Amino acid sequence: MALLEIRDVTRRFGDFTAVNNVNITIEKGEFFTLLGPSGCGKTTLLRMIAGFDLPDSGQILLDGINIVNMPPEKRPIHTVFQSYALFPHMTVAGNIAFPLKMSGKMPDEIRSRVRESLDNVHLSSFANRFPHELSGGQKQRVAFARGLVNRPRLLLLDEPLGALDAKLREEMQIELINLQQEVGVTFVFVTHAQNEALALSHRIAVMNQGNIEQIDEPSKIYGFPRNRFVANFIGKINMMDVQVLEATYSHLKLIVAGLGEVTAPGKEGVKAGDKGIMAIRPEQVQILHHAEEAEVKGHFPGKVHDYLYVGNVTTYIVELANGIRIEALLPNSTAGRAKFFEVGDSVVVTWQHDASTFLND
Numbered sequence: 001m002a003l004l005e006i007r008d009v010t011r012r013f014g015d016f017t018a019v020n021n022v023n024i025t026i027e028k029g030e031f032f033t034l035l036g037p038s039g040c041g042k043t044t045l046l047r048m049i050a051g052f053d054l055p056d057s058g059q060i061l062l063d064g065i066n067i068v069n070m071p072p073e074k075r076p077i078h079t080v081f082q083s084y085a086l087f088p089h090m091t092v093a094g095n096i097a098f099p100l101k102m103s104g105k106m107p108d109e110i111r112s113r114v115r116e117s118l119d120n121v122h123l124s125s126f127a128n129r130f131p132h133e134l135s136g137g138q139k140q141r142v143a144f145a146r147g148l149v150n151r152p153r154l155l156l157l158d159e160p161l162g163a164l165d166a167k168l169r170e171e172m173q174i175e176l177i178n179l180q181q182e183v184g185v186t187f188v189f190v191t192h193a194q195n196e197a198l199a200l201s202h203r204i205a206v207m208n209q210g211n212i213e214q215i216d217e218p219s220k221i222y223g224f225p226r227n228r229f230v231a232n233f234i235g236k237i238n239m240m241d242v243q244v245l246e247a248t249y250s251h252l253k254l255i256v257a258g259l260g261e262v263t264a265p266g267k268e269g270v271k272a273g274d275k276g277i278m279a280i281r282p283e284q285v286q287i288l289h290h291a292e293e294a295e296v297k298g299h300f301p302g303k304v305h306d307y308l309y310v311g312n313v314t315t316y317i318v319e320l321a322n323g324i325r326i327e328a329l330l331p332n333s334t335a336g337r338a339k340f341f342e343v344g345d346s347v348v349v350t351w352q353h354d355a356s357t358f359l360n361d
């Protein structure tokens with residue numbers, strides 16, 4: 001049985017629907033992420049799981065039992081916020097001990113559990129400090145420890161790394177993965193940062209305007225976005241208007257206006273005549289010099305319009321014959337000065353057909 005089941009949950013504020021008929025099933029031990037732009041309903045959904053807010057309709061089942069009417073303090077669920085929400089007048093140890101005291105644990109057990117929690121988040125030598133004596137990352141680690149010390153069935157994390165700078169954020173991401181593996185608690189993590197979701201999660205639910213657009217593993221979300229919204233929201237992607245010429249189970253023949261035929265992997269429910277988008281990630285697009293053209297199947301001539309060198313990779317923008325600009329991301333993996341093409345160079349672009357996706361909604 002699933003640990004958490006969100007069944008047909010809707011939440012309205014006046015005539016605005018913040019969460020629209022959402023269905024999610026989360027397994028025990030999962031690191032599950034709600035990902036979506038600001039205002040899409042992530043926090044609203046999390047608040048209903050925690051019990052701080054009530055759905056207008058639908059059920060939330062924990063271990064098969066509907067908890068919609070259970071008060072938050074009765075739920076075996078803890079929430080960690082971006083703002084840490086530590087008690088300023090309590091030491092680190094005091095903050096972590098607080099939930100244990102509230103649930104009436106004996107002093108001996110409190111001491112040993114606090115010690116274990118401090119150890120989990122690598123803060124053993126900080127037990128007697130106060131929150132104002134800690135860095136942002138350390139404060140957030142105390143918040144994680146406090147969230148986990150009572151061994152909740154579910155830990156909800158609402159943009160917990162949002163206040164940290166990029167480098168620290170990356171370090172904390174790795175710590176968070178390790179922590180979750182160590183304690184084995186199920187995490188429901190909220191973020192609007194797609195790279196963070198991809199890096200941390202076992203599965204991701206992509207949300208948009210209160211709806212779930214796709215639930216999948218990170219590599220599926222990135223590699224096989226279900227629709228335009230997901231494709232656009234997760235990373236960069238090239239899109240071309242196409243029409244389906246031929247559709248079989250294994251492949252689609254597509255016509256790109258002004259370019260000709262391309263092939264894409266087959267997709268259920270697609271038939272000849274359908275219109276849509278062919279999407280291809282920039283790192284899947286190769287650029288070749290004209291001379292090599294003869295050896296490549298399925299290639300398109302163009303001219304380098306611009307490029308952006310950012311150290312590890314260079315993004316080239318190539319203008320194709322039909323005026324469409326396509327981005328290609330090339331790793332700068334060879335030693336020495338990295339630059340392979342100049343603005344104005346005549347090139348051909350190509351990609352593996354199974355790296356592209358046809359999107360019809």
Ligand SMILES: Nc1ncnc2c1ncn2[C@@H]1O[C@H](COP(=O)(O)OP(=O)(O)OP(=O)(O)O)[C@@H](O)[C@H]1O
Pocket residue numbers: 013018036037038039040041042043044045192
């Ligand atoms: N109590 C409320 N009353 C009215 N509208 C609300 C209320 N709470 C949330 N909303 C609206 O519901 C929508 C979803 O809000 P929510 O806080 O869930 O978004 P979010 O995905 O968490 O966004 P962010 O990434 O900015 O935190 C927003 O348009 C918000 O203005």
Ligand SMILES: [Mg+2]
Pocket residue numbers: 042043044
């Ligand atoms: Mg929010």
